[in-house]
Amino acid sequence: MPTAKSKARILVVDDEAAQMRALCDTLPVEDYDAVGFTDARSALAELQRTKCDLLLADLMMPGMDGIELLRAAREIDPHLVGIIMTGDGTIATAVEAMKAGALDYILKPFKLSVVIPVLERALAVRRLHLENAELALRVRERTLELEAANRELEAFAYSVAHDLRGPLSVIVGYAETLIEDHSAQWPDQPQQLAGAILASGEHMQRLIDGLLRLSRFGRQPLSKGPVDVGALVGEVVDELRRQHAGREVFVHLGEIPGCVGDQALLRQVLVNLLSNAFKFTRAREKPLVTVIGWTEGRETVYCVRDNGAGFDMQQADKLFAAFQRFHDSDEYEGTGIGLSIASRIVQRHGGRIWASAEVGKGAAFYFSIPD
Missing domain, CATH: 1.10.287 (Helix Hairpins)
Incomplete structure (x- = not known):
């Protein structure tokens, strides 16, 4: 990438030798380095040897035209920006050039005052591409370090x-x-x-x-496959009914679509969320737990809702942290680890988990699993 101390290098390709030489002689006056060729093959060989910032190519050339040249050049350097020169300035020409990756095209004959602003815009785009690529690389490296x-x-x-x-x-x-x-x-x-x-x-x-x-x-490594989430919910609810045999908890099961995921781990998510729903409705005269699901865009969303103790949403940012408890341990047993485990499992599936609640009016926990 050109810096304040380096000149942008322009690769000029035009089968009209006089046109090519004129550009190569003029561009250095405007503070660019320029190298020129009258055939595409020689230009590609130069690009293999030395980095260039911008390709300025004639559209109509024997053997390989400017659009084919640009495609081949971008295989060598994906960040290379291209501008096509043409005397046939039709919409079809412009569209074809843009499809090949050209940022702009210039009509012949042209003046240098027209060419320079086009070059500057294209080089600015190249700088942005390179900066974005460098940023993406740093993000990947940082992600690997964090992992x-x-x-x-x-x-x-x-x-x-x-x-x-x-x-x-x-x-x-x-x-x-x-x-x-x-x-x-x-x-x-x-x-x-x-x-x-x-x-x-x-x-x-x-x-x-x-x-x-x-x-x-x-x-634990993920072992993904089709999961009948509705059947899993039924199994977990039956287990909890046996554990809470002295209580009558009404459970409403709505539409619950399946998904693709690790069945054992997703079962643990349901165990943790439904166990909380049963636990925190203990003080209700008519405890109600509802489980539903739906498809939203490219993910499936599930909801476990109860009419129990609820919690203050101002503390929701701590909800999925390990060992966080919003209720007195004398009133409700637990270690505050269940939601952390559920959150970690959902995140490992590439999904999201969140909640809404009101003190004394229950809570709803949502999680999504992408397609």
């Missing part, structure tokens, strides 16, 4: 969580033994302290298990 960092972070989290399980199990086990064997002889305060140690240890075990699950779902 590598995420993999390292997941591996670290897995290693730390796995290593913590051993000593934590010892703490919880000793606390249980002390309470079972000696609490009857203790006064109230030691009993309460030992109970607090046991409860905190068990809570930390649940957090570590959640961290391990989150790490596993982040690293």
Whole structure:
């Protein structure tokens, strides 16, 4: 790409030798480097040897015309910009030139005052193309760096969580033994302290298990295929009914289209969302859970809605972060990891996940799976 210290290099190709030489002699006066040829093959050989910024080619030439030359030149350098010179200025000519990748065309005979603005516009477009390509490359490199960092972070989290399980199990086990064997002889305060140690240890075990699950779902390879999401929803609802056998939860299942994805992982998304719906409708006299789906553009959207506790949408930006809880643990059990897992699975499918809610009036969770 030409910089402030380098001149743009123009490749001039015209079978009329006098026309070619005139341009090559004149363009350096306007602060361009110019190299000229009277046949397309020689011009392509030059382009193979040396970078050029712009091709200025005659339309009608023997052997290979300007449009064919431009196509061949752009195979060598996709960022090369082209301008066609022609004495046959028809709409068909212009359309054909544009299809070949030409940015503009110039009618013969022409004046240098006409040519220079066209060259400047074309070179400005080339600079933009090169800058965009460089930006895209930096984005790809940065994405690869972030993916590598995420993999390292997941591996670290897995290693730390796995290593913590051993000593934590010892703490919880000793606390249980002390309470079972000696609490009857203790006064109230030691009993309460030992109970607090046991409860905190068990809570930390649940957090570590959640961290391990989150790490596993982040690293587990996708095994995609057709998924009958409606059947999966039915299976999960049946399981939750058995787990909540003492409650009557009304579940409405609407149209639920299928999709292409990892069946086991998408089932986990439904388990997490529906489990929350059952849990947070616990205080409702008539708990209602609705599951529907629809096709929208090139993705399938699913919605799990409940009439439960809801949450404040001002905190929605934290909703899918690990270990975030919007409700008192004394009222609703959980570690705050389920939505993080659901979010990670959906994102690995290239989809989106979001929610809407109102405190005391329920919540709706949406996720999409692209075609």
